[in-house]
Structures are given as structure tokens and as C-alpha cells.
Amino acid sequence: MRIFETHAHYDDEAFDSDRNELLRNFPEQGICRVVNIGSNMESSRNTVRLTEEYDFFYGAVGVHPSDTGNLSEADIGELCQMTKSDKIVAIGEIGLDYHYDEPERTVQQRWFIRQAELARELNLPIVVHSRDAAEDTLRIMKEFHAEEIGGVIHCYSYSKELAKEFLDMGFYFGIGGVLTFQNARKLVETVEYLPLDRIVLETDSPYLAPVPYRGKRNTSLYLLYVLRKIAELKGISEEEAAEITYENACRLYCLT
Ligand code: NI
Numbered sequence: 300m301r302i303f304e305t306h307a308h309y310d311d312e313a314f315d316s317d318r319n320e321l322l323r324n325f326p327e328q329g330i331c332r333v334v335n336i337g338s339n340m341e342s343s344r345n346t347v348r349l350t351e352e353y354d355f356f357y358g359a360v361g362v363h364p365s366d367t368g369n370l371s372e373a374d375i376g377e378l379c380q381m382t383k384s385d386k387i388v389a390i391g392e393i394g395l396d397y398h399y400d401e402p403e404r405t406v407q408q409r410w411f412i413r414q415a416e417l418a419r420e421l422n423l424p425i426v427v428h429s430r431d432a433a434e435d436t437l438r439i440m441k442e443f444h445a446e447e448i449g450g451v452i453h454c455y456s457y458s459k460e461l462a463k464e465f466l467d468m469g470f471y472f473g474i475g476g477v478l479t480f481q482n483a484r485k486l487v488e489t490v491e492y493l494p495l496d497r498i499v500l501e502t503d504s505p506y507l508a509p510v511p512y513r514g515k516r517n518t519s520l521y522l523l524y525v526l527r528k529i530a531e532l533k534g535i536s537e538e539e540a541a542e543i544t545y546e547n548a549c550r551l552y553c554l555t
Pocket of ligand 1: 308336
């Protein structure tokens with residue numbers, strides 16, 4: 300069985316004590332490809348470094364909405380430089396986060412659009428973070444014609460009605476540990492509804508560990524629990540679910 304981890308933050312300090320011990324064994328444990336996701340300038344630089352260190356690692360570079368407060372055009376230029384590496388396969392994570400509502404919404408929106416335009420110029424897909432901001436995310440993505448850029452809605456948390464809108468734009472859906480939570484009814488309904496060829500596996504490590512590790516440090520090894528739940532909901536084997544989501548992730552990130 301081979302598993303494609305589409306969204307993790309292994310540059311996070313939560314992995315400082317055992318990063319290499321943990322990561323070097325991933326391929327033999329079935330985690331065959333990992334995309335590490337940048338969330339600010341520093342983690343984007345560290346993402347590039349991780350892709351140089353591990354041959355099964357790829358990366359996305361970008362700045363999370365909550366970190367856009369001090370972003371500048373010079374930073375956009377540096378992100379652009381980082382994509383010169385052919386192991387950088389996407390721009391992200393970018394988007395809107397009205398949960399913490401900081402910096403102010405117009406600032407978040409401006410840099411979401413700016414980074415999406417960078418992705419368009421570079422012909423790279425986008426990794427979208429959207430929390431408590433469904434309407435604006437959809438409106439803005441329609442305005443910048445996200446269907447021409449493509450990408451994934453990471454940690455999808457909205458309704459299945461809204462999922463249809465993102466499906467129509469050709470987007471993939473990142474599904475992770477939340478699916479195993481006791482109160483995941485809405486997400487379960489969405490996963491039942493989503494076509495199998497649009498689902499990709501993600502952890503958001505070190506966050507959002509699945510049951511029975513909820514609250515602990517997450518790693519890609521726990522994707523098995525998410526896989527099991529998807530297989531159950533879709534009425535297929537775990538092996539099939541792994542293979543289909545692996546191929547979906549390759550299409551999403553344009554990897555052969
Ligand atoms: Ni993330």
C-alpha cells in the first residue's frame with residue numbers, strides 16, 4: 300500500500316527532537332510521498348530545505364492568511380524564487396481565516412489574491428486555507444477564476460452544498476483527522492457526497508491527529524485511520540482508497 304500525504308508541516312518545532320528519525324522511515328512504512336506546506340516566509344524557506352534533504356518530499360511555499368500582516372512585494376519575489384526548484388509543486392497555504400480575524404479581512408483578501416496571481420503566473424496549483432470565511436472565499440475564488448489555476452481546499456470544513464461549488468471549479472478536497480472525530484457528521488456527509496477522484500489525504504501535522512490520538516502530535520503514519528474511515532464510507536478496501544487518493548494527489552500536484 301502506498302500513501303500520499305498532501306499537507307504536513309514537518310518544519311514545525313514539534314518535530315525538532317526526532318525529525319530525521321521519524322521521516323527517514325516513512326517510505327518503508329508506506330508514506331511514499333509528502334508535500335510539506337509553508338505557512339510564512341520562514342517555514343517556506345524550511346520547506347525548500349526539507350525537499351532537498353528527503354527525495355520523497357515535495358513542497359508548497361506561501362503565506363497563511365493569519366501571517367499576512369507584514370507581507371511585502373519583496374516577499375512575493377522571494378516566494379517566486381523558491382519555486383525555481385522543481386520540487387516546489389504548489390503555492391500555499393493561502394486563503395482567509397476569519398476565526399482569529401487577524402490581520403484585518405481586507406489585508407487577508409489582498410494577499411490571498413496576490414499569491415493566487417503568483418500561482419497563475421507560475422502555472423502552479425494553490426493550497427487554500429479557509430476557516431469561517433466560506434462566502435468570501437468562494438466569491439474571491441470566482442473573481443480570480445480559480446478554475447483556471449486549480450488546487451485543493453485544505454482541511455475542508457464547509458457543507459456539501461458548498462463543496463459542489465468547489466467541485467465545479469475543479470478543486471480537490473483535503474481530508475484528514477477531523478473525519479474520525481465524534482462530531483464529524485457534516486464532514487462525513489460531505490465525504491459520502493464527494494466523488495472519489497477528488498479526495499486527497501492530509502494530516503496537517505503536527506495538528507489534528509485522528510482518533511485515537513486526538514490532541515496528540517499528529518504524523519503521516521496516522522493517515523491509516525483516515526484511510527480506514529474513507530474506505531468504510533465509500534464501501535471500498537483500504538488498499539483501493541490508498542491507491543485512488545495517491546493518484547488524485549499526483550494529478551493535483553502534477554507529479555508523474
Ligand atoms: Ni496546514
